[in-house]
Amino acid sequence: GAGVSQTPSNKVTEKGKYVELRCDPISGHTALYWYRQSLGQGPEFLIYFQGTGAADDSGLPNDRFFAVRPEGSVSTLKIQRTERGDSAVYLCASSREGRTEAFFGQGTRLTVV
């Protein structure tokens, strides 16, 4: 398909474990965003990539969270030592460039037990 693809769609992990969430953006989109959404809340900004570099990572809550986009396409969000409070839907979006329409993937629902 031509949309943003996120895997896995669901992830259940134990507290303290490490997880990786993958995002495959729309081909040709240089901007890639990660958001986190909790129930009843709007998406919360985590990090924004323009090409390979993180243009803005001010939303990452602490140093347990890290994201990479080594070739300017696929991105991986990595969470170390997961905590129950990390449970949320993690959304990835891409756009042709910043400030234009962003297309979202269906998200990864992360549950930390």
Place this chain on the structure above:
Amino acid sequence: RKEVEQDPGPFNVPEGATVAFNCTYSNSASQSFFWYRQDCRKEPKLLMSVYSSGNEDGRFTAQLNRASQYISLLIRDSKLSDSATYLCVVSLTDKLIFGTGTRLQVFP
């Protein structure tokens, strides 16, 4: 203070009604403005961009007041299928900042 503030609702309206949502943003340097729609357990999707001159797309009208840092969305002739959460979004240095969303429920 939140960067983007919206009334969470819910707004419960009958089919055919006109309903308006408001949103305020705190940073006067915000550059672009959007309304996104999010259905239950789905991803957000762009509904429309918002321009200073105001813009209309069918039954939907969006307005921006930069002086008051205020954005609105008007939905005329509400349909059952309009039931969703409407997210106000502003762009600041290429970063999209979302409000909490306003939930709309249209009933028959």
